[in-house]
Amino acid sequence: MRADRLVSLVLLLRQRGRLTADALARELEVSTRTVLRDIEALSAAGVPVYAERGRHGGFALLPGFRTELTGLNHDEALALLTAGSGRGEQVFGLGSALASAMRKVVDALPESHRATVRDAAQRILVEPETDLLSRRLVTEEVPGTTMTEIRRAVLGGHRLRIHYAATGQRPQWRTVDPIGLVTVRDRGYLLATRSGADRTYRLSRVSAAEGLPEPAQRPHQVDLDRIWRERCARFLSSDHVATLIRVNPERREELLGTAVAVRAAEPDTAGWLRLEATFQDLRHAEWALWQLGTDAEALSPEPLRTALRDRATAIATRYGNARA
Incomplete structure (x- = not known):
């Protein structure tokens, strides 16, 4: 760990020039005292780092101290x-x-x-924290020590105990054989097996984890993309509502953000799109379509159309009456 930190310290000074001990400590996530000890160790090892005193002082490297990797274009x-x-x-x-x-x-x-x-x-930004509508994207938090244990078990091929809270249940300890980690829309998942059965665990619901010494029962080679597709297909085939929807193309991304999945899309009349979308249940589908107002129409199933019509009728009745 210290060797990696010393390398990072040298690279920070190489790339940014003179930096104070406080600035280095913030970058490296250590104390100022640790930075000073690391500077002393680098000097003792012959790295040309020196200190400049005064208001604008700090630590810097002598010019010319560098390495190059010519293989990268x-x-x-x-x-x-x-x-x-x-x-x-x-x-x-x-x-x-x-x-x-x-x-x-x-x-x-x-x-x-x-x-x-x-x-x-x-000049290239990937997945900023907010979209054009100023909606903040929330990354689910997992305690650092918990994530480290999970990651080590996955990469090291060891069994894992997790304290996991399934939806609507109290947290319980489970012993699993980890297969891999997947992230989708800033949500992380642990793919594993438990007693030989496939299991998918949402990382934000893992409150604690403990790596075990025995090796995980899993194949040596893995195709995570294939496994994820298969598990998604099984998930969508059970206890979900399939719908057929017409939507204004300008609102398509909003629908994608709320649906469990969108399996097909094709042009419809008036420049709209016709989508086959899956939702968790009828209530979820009703809520998602209601957010889009007149920019979407549920074509099926009929109970969804009825629920939206009844809600719209109730709203129209409420606001159709003159205020006393």
């Missing part, structure tokens, strides 16, 4: 930095590790690529 480096700006690392607790990795990538670039790649990466 401009577009390859840009792809790495752009992918690193996504939000998956927040779901899986890898934010600090990603920041450290990105510093290493930038520092390893040839000088001719470094400035242009940095500028290009600033």
Whole structure:
């Protein structure tokens, strides 16, 4: 851990120039005292770091201290930095590790690529925290120590005990064989088996985790994309409501954000779209369609049309009466 921190400290000074001990401590998520000890260790190891006193002082490296990785071209480096700006690392607790990795990538670039790649990466934003309607995207939080235990078990191939609260149930300890981790729309999931049966656990509902020494009972090779598709298909085939909907294309993304899944889409009359959408239940479908007002129409099932008509009639009646 300390070796990684020392490398990150050197890379920060390489890329940003002079930095105070307080600034370094914030970046590395350690105390100022730890930074000072690390600076002393680097100096003892021959790294040319020096201190400048005064109001605008700090620590810096002598010019010319660098390494290069000539195998990365401009577009390859840009792809790495752009992918690193996504939000998956927040779901899986890898934010600090990603920041450290990105510093290493930038520092390893040839000088001719470094400035242009940095500028290009600033002009590409992946999954910001809010959309155009100022709706904040909420990333589900998982305690850091819990996420670390889960991640280690998944990557190390060991069994795992999790304290998990299923919907409408009290939390219980479960022993599972972890297969992999998946993130969808800032929600993280643990794919596993329990007593040989497939299980999918939402990470935000795991309050504690403990890695076990025995190896997980799982295949050595795994196709997470295929497994996820199969589990999604099983999930959608049980206790859900399938609907046929006409929607204004300008409201399509809103519908996608509330539906469990949208399986098909084709053009409809008046420039609208016809969608086959799945919802958790009839009440969920009614709520989702009501949010879209006259920009959507439920074509089926009939109970959904009836529920929306009755709600609209009740609203019209309420506001159709003159106020006393």
